[in-house]
Amino acid sequence: xxxxxxxxxxxxxxxxxxxxxxxxxxxxxxxxxxxxxxxxxxxxxxxxxxxxxxxxxxxxxxxxxxxxxxxxxxxxxxxxxxxxxxxxxxxxxxxxxxxxxxxxxxxxxxxxxxxxxxxxxxxxxxxxxxxxxxxxxxxxxxxxxxxxxxxxxxxxxxxxxxxxxxxxxxxxxxxxxxxxxxxxxxxxxxxxxxxxxxxxxxxxxxxxxxxxxxxxxxxxxxxxxxxxxxxxxxxxxxxxxxxxxxxxxxxxxxxxxx
Amino acid sequence: xxxxxxxxxxxxxxxxxxxxxxxxxxxxxxxxxxxxxxxxxxxxxxxxxxxxxxxxxxxxxxxxxxxxxxxxxxxxxxxxxxxxxxxxxxxxxxxxxxxxxxxxxxxxxxxxxxxxxxxxxxxxxxxxxxxxxxxxxxxxxxxxxxxxxxxxxxxxxxxxxxxxxxxxxxxxxxxxxxxxxxxxxxxxxxxxxxxxxxxxxxxxxxxxxxxxxxxxxxxxxxxxxxxxxxxxxxxxxxxxxxxxxxxxxxxxxxxxxxxxxxxxxxxxxxxxxxxxxxxxxxxxxxxxxxxxxxxxxxxxxxxxxxxxxxxxx
Numbered sequence: 001x002x003x004x005x006x007x008x009x010x011x012x013x014x015x016x017x018x019x020x021x022x023x024x025x026x027x028x029x030x031x032x033x034x035x036x037x038x039x040x041x042x043x044x045x046x047x048x049x050x051x052x053x054x055x056x057x058x059x060x061x062x063x064x065x066x067x068x069x070x071x072x073x074x075x076x077x078x079x080x081x082x083x084x085x086x087x088x089x090x091x092x093x094x095x096x097x098x099x100x101x102x103x104x105x106x107x108x109x110x111x112x113x114x115x116x117x118x119x120x121x122x123x124x125x126x127x128x129x130x131x132x133x134x135x136x137x138x139x140x141x142x143x144x145x146x147x148x149x150x151x152x153x154x155x156x157x158x159x160x161x162x163x164x165x166x167x168x169x170x171x172x173x174x175x176x177x178x179x180x181x182x183x184x185x186x187x188x189x190x191x192x193x194x195x196x197x198x199x200x201x202x203x204x205x206x207x208x209x210x211x212x213x214x215x216x217x218x219x220x221x222x223x224x225x226x227x228x229x230x231x232x233x234x235x236x237x238x239x240x241x242x243x244x245x246x247x248x249x250x251x252x253x254x255x256x257x258x
Numbered sequence: 259x260x261x262x263x264x265x266x267x268x269x270x271x272x273x274x275x276x277x278x279x280x281x282x283x284x285x286x287x288x289x290x291x292x293x294x295x296x297x298x299x300x301x302x303x304x305x306x307x308x309x310x311x312x313x314x315x316x317x318x319x320x321x322x323x324x325x326x327x328x329x330x331x332x333x334x335x336x337x338x339x340x341x342x343x344x345x346x347x348x349x350x351x352x353x354x355x356x357x358x359x360x361x362x363x364x365x366x367x368x369x370x371x372x373x374x375x376x377x378x379x380x381x382x383x384x385x386x387x388x389x390x391x392x393x394x395x396x397x398x399x400x401x402x403x404x405x406x407x408x409x410x411x412x413x414x415x416x417x418x419x420x421x422x423x424x425x426x427x428x429x430x431x432x433x434x435x436x437x438x439x440x441x442x443x444x445x446x447x448x449x450x451x452x453x454x455x456x457x458x459x460x461x462x463x464x465x466x467x468x469x470x471x472x473x474x475x476x477x478x479x480x481x482x483x484x485x486x487x488x489x490x491x492x493x494x495x496x497x498x499x500x501x502x503x504x505x506x507x508x509x510x511x512x513x514x515x516x517x518x519x520x521x522x523x524x525x526x527x528x529x530x531x532x533x534x535x536x537x538x539x540x541x542x543x544x545x546x547x548x549x550x551x552x553x554x555x556x557x558x559x560x561x562x563x564x565x566x567x568x569x570x571x
Binding site for chain 2: 015093
């Protein structure tokens with residue numbers, strides 16, 4: 001990685017840490033501790049299922065919220081506060097700035113997810129007193145969650161490169177919600193007719209398919225995840241992310257910083 | 259050698275939400291700045307100074323025209339490694355300490371990792387912030403931020419430095435220090451291009467100045483040339499209680515302050531006036547040719563358009 005991208009990425013990570021973004025881990029720790037204690041008292045044989053579902057969903061939601069709310073300001077906040085002027089007047093290319101910002105936030109989310117994953121496994125150990133062989137699929141579910149973070153971060157960055165933070169948040173959150181139901185949208189497209197069929201199918205393939213990246217329920221029921229799905233989801237997420245980041249670069253390269 | 263070459267740089271923005279209309283921020287600008295000079299870019303607020311600087315920094319794109327700095331295009335990263343820029347009213351990452359910020363910028367400018375810490379410390383000392391290096395920027399006053407801004411602009415030892423309103427927010431001592439620093443930069447052979455609307459700063463520092471108003475270049479030249487425009491008048495100062503009547507007859511316009519009299523008159527009448535003072539046994543203190551100040555020149559250059567604009571209203 002080019003050193004300027006690395007510097008911008010580490011500065012973005014430092015900003016998130018100093019702006020107390022990782023404080024969400026405290027809320028997460030409280031949630032997991034409470035859930036583990038409560039589930040141990042009221043559930044009968046479904047403690048593991050509840051802890052995995054709740055834990056992984058919380059990892060996903062906490063990360064998505066952070067990705068959207070930090071991602072939308074990655075570029076627009078720098079323009080608004082004019083901090084960008086002293087960066088881009090140096091030998092920093094605009095695409096390097098975008099790449100550094102993306103990597104910094106993605107790194108923050110991975111670190112955040114790592115600590116949350118430790119919390120999920122600790123809660124799981126607390127309620128079931130031992131790990132099972134099928135628990136390794138939890139790592140795959142966590143990996144898919146990180147792929148979701150990459151997609152949503154790139155989309156927030158994309159919207160941030162041309163719109164206000166508020167509009168970028170609306171767009172990114174709307175895409176996240178629609179993407180969660182992408183499979184349903186595809187099903188609807190298959191059933192519809194005429195123009196609606198084309199529109200629904202087009203929209204279903206344009207929005208990020210977050211439903212394919214959600215295997216939380218499946219791993220909670222100890223079902224394995226196929227290697228093919230892992231490969232497919234990895235390729236899909238990386239291509240989607242790359243396209244969104246390239247879109248952000250193309251827009252930002254032409255933007256006047258008034 | 260030419261440090262900055264501006265070739266018909268022009269910028270028009272489209273303003274308005276529904277019905278876009280063009281607004282010209284900078285009319286085609288042609289000028290050159292030579293290496294090693296301090297060049298003042300003067301104009302009232304909204305004249306187009308910041309737009310010009312943003313165009314030179316590649317932050318906005320020109321509608322037409324181009325510019326070259328050190329013989330390279332403005333988007334060339336090799337050129338950017340050799341320039342420094344202080345924006346107007348700078349704002350920095352306030353979660354960083356001053357030292358962290360300078361080390362970050364040093365890295366982005368290509369300063370080797372092992373030199374960044376030393377260079378940052380030197381810069382903090384140079385701008386008088388050696389005690390504040392470990393303090394987060396959110397705790398800095400406006401004047402301190404301006405000093406950090408100057409430090410970040412020069413820490414990678416650029417050949418050309420661009421300052422947008424560098425004295426803004428500084429107290430009289432701070433302004434004097436910045437003037438001294440700019441003078442030091444000139445002695446080090448660097449080119450300094452700075453925008454300001456404070457004419458006394460420009461008059462004290464600049465080798466040459468350009469005056470811009472309503473996006474249009476109104477005048478350019480050395481401060482000495484612009485301020486020595488022939489007035490054909492001299493100012494006489496003498497000590498004594500009276501103004502000789504013969505002096506009044508020569509067209510002198512006297513101002514009496516205590517026992518000192520100051521009078522201006524045509525240069526052609528200078529000898530006759532001195533002779534009149536000698537006859538009256540009044541003690542002559544000085545005879546100085548009247549020079550136009552930069553302010554006079556500035557006001558003169560701004561007037562015509564305002565008169566026209568006023569006539570249009």
